[in-house]
């Protein structure tokens with residue numbers, strides 16, 4: 001399919017690169033492609049960024065039939081533009097689509113659509129250290145109908161947002177609240193899907209944790225509230241003695257691209273990495289016995305986020321003295337080095353936008 005491009009006649013002024021924050025500014029263009037039953041996905045276009053008309057009865061507004069993705073474009077020091085494993089994001093988008101009764105997309109075409117849009121808005125990729133262009137592909141159901149049924153009309157849209165360095169002063173350990181009242185997902189549900197409803201369901205726990213000065217919550221499984229699943233918008237890893245453990249993907253945990261990359265790197269470096277069930281009690285015991293060496297989250301936004309403190313009920317576990325662990329630092333340096341093209345990409349993870 002050929003992507004038609006209509007350029008804006010009113011380019012916006014670019015924001016100050018030192019004050020980007022996250023997701024506050026949108027670029028000049030967006031990609032949009034409708035799906036209609038009988039026609040399939042068709043008429044892909046890049047158009048000036050603008051509000052989209054939606055019927056007030058559009059299904060996504062009522063029943064949340066929606067999926068999204070999140071990845072970044074990085075500007076290297078020598079001016080190239082890199083994407084990090086976009087094929088994995090598009091494969092995950094299709095896995096989300098399958099669960100949400102959304103027609104599958106052509107993954108290779110979707111990567112091409114991302115590349116075309118990033119090329120059109122290449123001037124928006126910030127160049128300050130640590131900054132990047134966040135890419136948000138998403139699909140919404142737009143049938144104007146209040147009956148509960150899978151949609152026959154949808155829109156696949158991609159928008160772009162220049163974002164700041166997650167940690168302007170370098171990586172910093174965060175405080176995490178172990179959530180034992182609310183749950184995010186259950187097996188058989190949509191925990192492994194990147195869909196809006198999971199986030200809507202998580203807001204209350206997140207805002208209660210923030211009120212008592214915790215950055216994010218650690219989610220436990222929805223049945224026994226015993227096994228660890230993930231942290232807010234990140235997957236989670238624990239180093240106990242010499243073993244690095246991350247919860248196995250059992251259907252309630254989001255399969256992060258950063259998680260996958262961290263596992264591959266750690267194994268390549270010779271660490272023992274285990275994907276298995278791990279209970280909060282096992283982590284707490286390891287903390288009490290001095291065997292819990294490190295804990296960190298992984299995700300596209302922060303890359304690696306060391307955990308300095310876990311609060312579980314009345315117990316407060318301080319991890320590695322609030323310092324960045326050796327493994328966290330090494331992963332952060334390697335992943336960001338590959339993403340910004342500073343070090344060789346031995347795994348062929350980056351894709352250049354030319």
Ligand SMILES: *Cc1c(COP(=O)(O)O)cnc(C)c1O
Nearest residue numbers: 233234235254256257258299300
């Ligand atoms: C997107 C996301 C992650 C991290 O995935 P990455 O592909 O590494 O960015 C983790 N948990 C949740 C709930 C997410 O939505």
